[in-house]
Amino acid sequence: MQLMKALLKNTNNPKLAFHLFKRILTSSTIQHNLLRSIPIITRILLSAQLHLQLDSLRDLIISTQPHHIAHSSLISFTRTLAQYPTNLDQAFSHFKSLRTLFPSTPPPVSLYNLLLHSTLKGHRPELVKWLYTDMIAANIKPQTYTFNVLIESLCDSGALDHAREVFDRMPEKGCHPNEFTLAILVRGFCRAGLSKQALEIIDQGNAGINGNVNRVVYNTLISGFCREDLTDEAEKLVERMREEGLLPDVVTFNSRISALCKKGKVLEASRIFRDMQVDEELGLPRPSIVTFNLMLKGFCKQGMLEEARGLVDKMKKAGNFITLESYNTWLLGLLRNGKLSEARLVLNEMVQNGIEPNIYSYNIMMNGLCRKKMLSDARSLMDLMISNGVYPDTVTYSTLLHGYCSQGKVFEAKKVLREMIRNGCEPNTYTCNTLLNSLWKEGRTLEAEEMLQRMNEKSYQLDTVTCNIVVNGLCRNGQLEKAIDIVHEMWANGLTSLSKEDSFASLVNTIHNVSNSSPDVITYATVINGLCKVGKVEEAKKKFIEMMAKNLRPDSVIYDTFIWSFCKQGKISSAFRVLKDMEINGCSKTLQTYNSLILGFGNKRQIFEIYGLMDEMREKGICPDVCTYNIIISCLCDGGKANDATSLLHEMLDKGISPNITSFKILVKAFCKSSDFKVACELFEVALSICGHKEALYSLMFNELLAGGQLYDAKELFDASLDRFLPLKNFMYKDLIVKLCEERIDDANYLLHKLIDKGYGFDHSSFMPVIDGLSKRGNKQQADNLASKMMELVLEDRTADRKLRKTGGSNWQDIVHRDNGSGIALKTLKRVHKGWGQGSITSLPPQQNDFLDYYDGSTQLF
Known part of the structure; x- marks a missing residue:
């Protein structure tokens, strides 16, 4: 007892505690208290991460005499390690030592069960099989709990058939399924979307199942059927519960409502919710706060704000709007639907009602402000958080950083990253990828290199997303060969051994901490798109074949890229061959697919085929967008059918599709080309009313x-x-x-x-024809005044622009050199110039070209 007190007294000084433990280990009284002190010293060393001392402790335990004390102590030591999933490998290492040192004295089944449970929590299914095999080899009889853990692990691994087999064979091992066993198996099948198979397990009436079909099992099944959109089967199960004397409880109804809301069937969920409130005579359970929150979340997610607002009012009147979860749900719903000002009021209301916002509350607000581009307000919110004792986390900083990056404010984003690290908040991969992507988009290649290098040095978990950002950046900058090299090396050696000379490849070479480095469909879509954009369709085809060979299934985006490329080139037959392959591989036509095909037919002015595609779109429920209509309008106008194109404009408006400036540009140009300026002007007025x-x-x-x-x-x-x-x-x-x-x-x-x-x-050369015209009409005074004004403006501009002055710039003489006049304007300018007291000007040769020919508008001359 004294040893344990001494150890506990030195919990904050783990090295001293271990030294004390070693000193009194050999005392005559130690053996009596050793088993009770092992967990204490083990936890002390674990919390301090003193792994060398833990190994020393193991060696001391093994050397303890007699052997049965050493055996029991090593079991206690291993049991303590197994309670921490982060130390699972260490626990298994010492467990194997236990089995090697004491082969004739197997560990108790409770230790096996604990290790099985820890592997389940640690997501290490490969260790479950090893443990179970070792149990059998050690002639340890598994308990029902053992099988429960084993079945749960198999379900989590997706091995549902094996889980069912273990369940069925439990009686052979002298164990019978209990209510937890059945619930675990049913939950596994339901989570995998196999609710019908889960129900079959119950209906088959396996021995041991009877009596174990409780509310939990039924609730799990009902929730599973609702998620799979099998609402009729779910209703039948509710009736079956009643028939078996299991009245559905609030959890049953909450399961149904939750599943329906997740599927977007909020109206159906609201009917159940209403019944719970009004049909007391049917014995239905009353809604709980959880029920209200589920419905509130469902309404908000579907954008049904009026219904959500009514529910909030009802909850407040009933005194149910009192939890932090309710407020956070309402905050998130308001911000998802763009109600920022109302969300701010809700945040203030929380504080007034004594409900302190947590980090999640503030992160919701931070995301809303950043989405609205209100970055200064987001900054102020962070200050408010800190003043209220809630410190920003990785999500907070990452949200703000993403907000700055989305506005192209990379400098401010980098400041956020530095602040984040300075305040002890570690960036995650998402944070780093966000900034890296923004640097690429801004064309700041060197900074992107440095960022990637620092990510590597800091051992951040770089993933395929990181690689895709690099590949996309290289493609954007026309460095397709480098991008392709990186993809090749990702397949060959992951990210750990790229050996290319280009800067990015050499950086990616040195990354040793990559969670998943294999190229994915997005990687190939990026490269294929880059190749097609520069006309290298044959090379893009090779990348497509390579992707298929790697068992990566192309998606609609990749097919659409090829279809767009072929249609742009006028190769309609090639585009349709791609389309056929697309449909064979289970990819449906998208809006982009139709737009590309319409573009291809439009370039060939095949109007009939275009209208056929439009009909097909309507049949499939794909709504055309403004791009679709613009392509068709352009095709009709090019074919001299501007009036038909105008009818499409009306069709767009009828369907609630707003024409854009491009739509009107095409039409106005077409009518002006046919000299129908009246209609063109009418279209112009319509354009102003729609586009501004x-x-x-x-x-x-x-x-x-x-x-x-x-x-x-x-x-x-x-x-x-x-x-x-x-x-x-x-x-x-x-x-x-x-x-x-x-x-x-x-x-x-x-x-x-x-x-x-x-x-x-x-352009001050515009003065010249007016000065010339006024002079020809004999309006000498007006001409002189205009010439004087021109030279004043030129002088002002030359004075303001130091760069032009250093290089000689432009002056009024340069303007005269671009004049085609009769020389009258020149004489006027000379006269005015002389009147300014600046001396005479040398006569200038007559100019043969129009002054407009000398000025293309590409340079600011004055």
Whole structure:
């Protein structure tokens, strides 16, 4: 007793405790208390992770005399180790030593049972078979508990037939199944989606089953049938329970409601929920808080917010809305449905009602804020968490990091990662993969290399996702050969022995801590897509064959990639061959499949075939999207059937599919090409009402009107564009000014002054034709004023742009060099320039080319 007290007194000083244990081990009284002290010193050494001392303890135990004390002590030592699944290998090592040192004295069945249970918790099914075989060899009679653990392990491993065989043969070993045995076996079959087979086990009436079909078994079966969408069978089981005198309890109904909600059948679940509340005369159990929470979760998951809100109100009135789980469920439901402001109120309500939000509550809010791109608010929430004594975990930091990465804010994301590590919160693979992927997307290749290197140095569990990010990054950057090399080496040697000269391959070479390094379907989809995009379809085919040879089944994404590539090239017959193979391999046509085929037929203007595909889509319940309609509209317009294309626009609107700017661009161009500007303008107005007053729409309509000779309408539209302060980059406004100078110089002068008044930075060569036109009309004063204004603006721009000034930049003389005028504008500029007191200018040779020809808009000249 004194030894145990001394050991417990030194729990926080494990080395001293072990030293004390060794000193008094040889005393005459130690043997009496040795068995009771072994678990204590073992736990002390385990908690301190002193593995060398544990081995020494084992050696001391083995050397203890007499042998029966050593045998019992070693059993106690092994039993203590087996209670910790993380030390399972060590426990088995010492168990094997026990069997070797004392072969004639087998361990008790209780130790076998404990080890079996530990292997089950530690997910080590391979050890279960070894233990059971050793039991038989040691002539240890298994207990019912032994078989229960064995059956559960077989079920967890998916070996259901073997589990059933063990169950059936239990009586041969003198053991009969109890209620736990049957429940374990039934649960195993139900989890595997084999509820009917589970029911057959009961119906066959195996000896030992009678009397063991309790509520737990029935509830498991009912839940399984509901998950498999066999609701009629579930209802029959409920009736069968009643017939056998087992009244369904709240767990029975909760199982049904939970399974139905998970399958998305919330309305069906709500009917059961309603019956529980109103049909007391039928003896139905009243809903519990768990029932309410299940229904709340179901409503929220399906986006049925009004029903969920009504349920929350009902729970509050009944005093059932009092648990942290209820609040978290409601928080998650609100944020999933974009109700951020309401979720904030719920979080405040929790605190007011004395329910402290936990880390899960805050993580829900953090995810909602990051999804809404409210990153500063997410940061503030983290400060609030800490002030309330709830410290961020890996999920919190990873969510915030992902939020920054999704906005391309890699610098801030890296700061979060550093903060995370500094605060003792270890990043997981998801965290690192998120940042690595973002670095690739931003084109920051060197930083991505460094990130991968650090992940390796820190021994993070790198996986196939990590490799797919690297492969995808290389494909994005046109480094397909390097990406393919990595895939080859992943198959050959995993990630541990790549020996390529390129930087990423050499980095992946050194990774020693990979959980799963084999390429998957996503790996091949990435490479195949990269090859097809650059036109290397034959190489993509080889990758497809290689994937099939590796027993990786292609999915619809890979087939769609090939179909899109062939259709883009106009190889429709090849696309249909791929389609046939796709259907043979059980992959259904997707929206992308149809869009690709429609594109292929559209390029060949095979309208009849396109409409046939549209009919097929309707039959299969696949709704076309805006891309589908845009392809068809483009095909019709190219074929001179713009009016038919317009009817598709109406069809889109009727189906609730919003046309985008591309839709209207195609149609406007088509009608302008046929000089039907009235319809084009009407479409333009419709586009504005649907897409908004976008620069792309205004510049398109303006340029088409100008090209079609609709000078007045073009001028009016440009005027309206200036009032909206739209960017001028895509407007051919210089052409407008030149044409107006030929017919309506006052309008040209008006637009030029409006550009100046609105503060636009525009090409100052636009002054030249107006100055020339005004001078020809004899409006000398106006011409001089305009020339003066032009040189002021040029001077301002040159002063503001130091880079241009250092290189000589552009000045008003450069503009004159691009003028095709009669020389009148040149004379005006010389006169004004001289009036500024800047001396004379050398005469400039007449220019033969239009000034517009010299300016392509690619460089900011002024």
